[in-house]
Amino acid sequence: MNTVYVFGAGASAAEGAPVLHDFLKIAFKFFKEEHYSTELDVVWEFLEHFNGSGEVLSHSGELEDFPGLEEIFNIVDWSLLQNQAFSIRFPRARLHELKTALVKLISMTLDKSLPSYNGMHQSFVAEVIRGGEEIPTFISLNYDIVLDNAIRATGYEPEYGFYGNHLNHMDHCRKIPLYKLHGSLNWSFCPLCGEISEHNEKVAHLLFKDKYSIACLNCGSDSSQAIIIAPTLYKSYNISRLQNVWDCAVKSISLSDRLVFVGYSLAPADTSIITTIKRALNIINKEREIVVINPNEQACRRYKQIFGKNCRVLCHKFTGEHI
DSSP: OOEEEEEOHHHHHTTTOOOHHHHHHHHHIIIIIISOOGGGHHHHHHHHHHHOSOOOOOSGGGGGGSOOHHHHHHHHHHHHHTTOOSSSSSOHHHHHHHHHHHHHHHHHHHHHHSOSOOHHHHHHHHHHHHTTOSOOEEEEOOSSSHHHHHHHHTTOEEEOOSSSOHHHHHTOTTEEEEEETTEEEEEEEOTTTOOEEEOSSOOHHHHTSTTOOOOOTTTOOSOOEEEEOOSSTTOOOOOHHHHHHHHHHHHHHHHOSEEEEESOOOOTTOHHHHHHHHHHHHHSOOOOEEEEEOSOHHHHHHHHHHHOTTOEEEOSOOOSOOO
16 A cells, blocks of 8 residues: 655654744743853744833743744734835844844754654554555654654665656665655755755754754755745745655655654645645545544644545554554
8 A cells, every 4th residue: 555644743743853833932941041142032022012011021931822833933924025114123224134033943942852862753654654555655744853763774865866766666676765854954955066064863853053064965066045935824835856856755645655743733824734744645646544643623623624534633642563
């Protein structure tokens, strides 16, 4: 059976990654309360300014009363798209600085919060491969490299899909397709040659440090950038190699006999993901089994709305057990 597994934030949260709702609070704890980082000051300044109270943020618990990371990104992106300033303190130039700092905050927080050993993902991938089914395909909406490391722990290498098509990738005996639609902490993008370099370790958090550079593995340029598509309504996927990753993901879903969603909430704001998945399912008209693993009852109901009542929903957390 040809199975495609789609991993969302809930799967990484089971290993210790912060979910979007708590992201700012955890980041503040890491980089303001415990290990102060001046490069993120613009984020806290914007939140204090946004609140309008004039009070300085002093502890992470205060962020319970603030918008979440996703909404802050939406507000910043909307202002930039409309060619508007947010206020006198935050003109467009400052908003660009803020957006860079927000992406930096994601990278640094994930690097800080995730352990080096990822037990649930590793046992899950190992069980899938031992199950003797066809080589599985993984699609991840997460930036972390938890799933990447789990694949490597089984003796395989992840095939990210920068080149070729999905059928080419399925023919490779020592690689497993892992299509990361929103970028990855172990990727770097070269704006000179347009190529994505893959690394065995996380590099995104390093690319934001002053006077730190990573050479492009294709042309040698030292102007590499992180690839983290921000959690916003106004996502931009204008990197050609990343578009190839999306094309491979679409092909894999269209050919699938079974589609398993792990820890993905199917939020209404994820229009690009939902539309892409539905389009892929419509390319080849065939019966498919759709399975959902998610502890959130509201998210489980939404799957029924999007994929129909025959969608099999397992309303519990990701535990690493094979489905």
